[in-house]
Amino acid sequence: MVLNAFCMNTVSHLQHGLWVRPDSRQREFNRLDPWLDLARLLERGGFDTIFLADVAGISDVHGGGPDAALRHAVQLPVNDPAMLIPAMATATEHLGFAFTSSVLQTPPFTFARQATTLDHLTGGRIAWNIVTSHLASTARNLGFDALVPHDERYERAEEYLEVVAKLWEGSWEDGAVLADLDTQVYADPARVHAIDHHGRFYDVAGPFVCEPSPQRTPVLFQAGASERGREFAAKHAEGVFVVASRRNLPALRADIAARAVRYGRRPADLLFCQGLTPVVGGTEAEAHAKADEYRAQLSFEGGVVQMSGMVGVDLSDIDPDRPIDELRTDAIQSILNGVQRAGPAGTQTFADLVRAAMTGQFAVGTPEQLADLLESWQHAGADGFNIMHSVLPASFVDFVDGVVPVLRARGLVRDHYEPGPLRQKLFGAARLPDRHPDAAFRVRRAPLA
């Protein structure tokens, strides 16, 4: 069972308002200590990765500006997630680091170098969550007049992937690094190649300036829900982040797997990780009391800020008590579909809907009940989970100390880590399989005699 801890280098990630709790250290996100402690906790709990979400703009659709996002710290302020990784690497030996970087925010050459540096420094523990940026605010911070249209964002992402794959897989052959102390020769120039990429969006000459890292290409994560997003995931993603229901997960999985096969991949090349927010108590009643406490502390307005940003429609004027049946716009319907897809809703009013959007992935119960639930998700086709939190780190403390021992007793979570890079732990081999489309950019030469 793959376990990723879904976090963000910010004050308030998904369940807005809870950052004020005394058991939250999210307010200390600017400091290293809470992240080092979290990394140690997750490694103690056998997690595969800490999965760092990110956004390079502000959710400013609500009220036509950033004010409410600022008041409620809705994914704002938000620091660079990559900078946490080298520090957390010093505190751990095995934990993987999946970090988000948008194809808009960094030129592909610069990004490839960042990721390779991280993969070197961590001994091959890096995954990249590929995003195309949904916020117009992000685009306006990066020199784009308005948001790049959705499909063009994916075209851009395709070319970005091609450039970085050429740098990671196609520039330095295996064996290029000689590091010969007697001859003072470090690399064999015959085995290092320019990439000479000239495309619609990018021109990158190469050669790459980094030697190959343990994984070359970091493990590729993606969370595309749209038609174009599914196609992108099917072609590239090794970890697919989904928020589905147990009922519709098999069909979603089968759809993406069938697309992957058309790209020459195998269904087992993709791991599907369901998003869940465990709320754990010693007894069922205790767990539900905790969930109720979280729900009561949620910031309604914070939730509306994020929903407005997600659907691109200002929802700030809607009366919280307005019956949901009176609000069937396309935007509201798409949120409602998402909430209902994820499970039973019971959303009568707009306030119910906002709360449900923040707590729809709640999984409430005792450690035994949670373990049962995760198993039932496995049977529905989840290879693992993006474990979300209500309170950082309290939610992960509850999970690691409560649920993980039960999962370990059932043989579902590792007692100890096998050696080797992240991809080796997940798929049995450190490098992208030859059948992966991005492996097509590898240079193949006969080995030296």
Add this chain to the structure above:
Amino acid sequence: MVLNAFCMNTVSHLQHGLWVRPDSRQREFNRLDPWLDLARLLERGGFDTIFLADVAGISDVHGGGPDAALRHAVQLPVNDPAMLIPAMATATEHLGFAFTSSVLQTPPFTFARQATTLDHLTGGRIAWNIVTSHLASTARNLGFDALVPHDERYERAEEYLEVVAKLWEGSWEDGAVLADLDTQVYADPARVHAIDHHGRFYDVAGPFVCEPSPQRTPVLFQAGASERGREFAAKHAEGVFVVASRRNLPALRADIAARAVRYGRRPADLLFCQGLTPVVGGTEAEAHAKADEYRAQLSFEGGVVQMSGMVGVDLSDIDPDRPIDELRTDAIQSILNGVQRAGPAGTQTFADLVRAAMTGQFAVGTPEQLADLLESWQHAGADGFNIMHSVLPASFVDFVDGVVPVLRARGLVRDHYEPGPLRQKLFGAARLPDRHPDAAFRVRRAPLA
């Protein structure tokens, strides 16, 4: 006396060929351990910063391609220096981190966020070495057809500085962060501002997505030697990296200080750090034997690779034994001027010149002699030093264990660090002074009643 340790996240920084030595750990640059050990060593030695040089391309002028740079590992492979900082921060409390980032390699919004994140995570220990990229290879990796002309590079750098100054100084007022646990209000929107930058090279809307870090603007370092570079340093730089002779340092310093005054700054707002490569021995003979050993191990071809890249002229065909007097091209003359500026030359042949270019900053002697020498540089106008190494970390071990105790006995190097951010340690205040041109982008509002 300011002490910066001049290093690079690569196999071979300046004295090529020495990476093969058993006392070099530079070959392990892909791993965290040697950097953590180095950071601890430098903090033990009272250093102000580790100064991380960088280049985002390959020195490929020599022979018209990258082959010789690859063979001799001439600043290649070269990993992202910023990624070392969070890890080194976990191993130290006070050491500053000056890192190089070219205005070509990262959009200003993304870079500002990286630097602010680092400044937060390190408690305000960050400096930025501003470079404009001299290699055509860098430009070709970043979507530019050919190298941006020298003066346009500085125009671009000026606008880049303006954008990041607006983000760092002008977007979030002091007091914008409330983090009020009772009202669940994190930030005061009335004190956070868009920057709405629309210039020749960059369009960045803002607001900045990070709250102000301890220093806001990292300490600004620069090493411009050209006319345009001096002007840029005079306007922006707080640390100026120079490679001069004791004879011409006063004039260089006076020239840049006079320019700085025209920008409303004070001469004491700029610290001049001379590049020197101490070679330390228990006796003078031992020190000279060590220097001779280093000189004998230098890679002539590695030196020619770097010289060719610096002057943009392929020097690979020149016979090493050719008398220098027969080689008075503009390129050779500019190198010779640089070597002679730095001290006595004794360069009869091209091979002598190449060796002198790599060892021209050698300062050879006993700890007492080195301390005398540094003092004499202080009298000539050096506020401090960028200490370069022949062998990493051996050269810094020699310096910290040999020279620093003598400097401490003379009261020239700190015994312990004062608390506070890097700028406070260097200048007595954590923030840019109001008279700094980049402080002009600050928002000034009356404090709330």
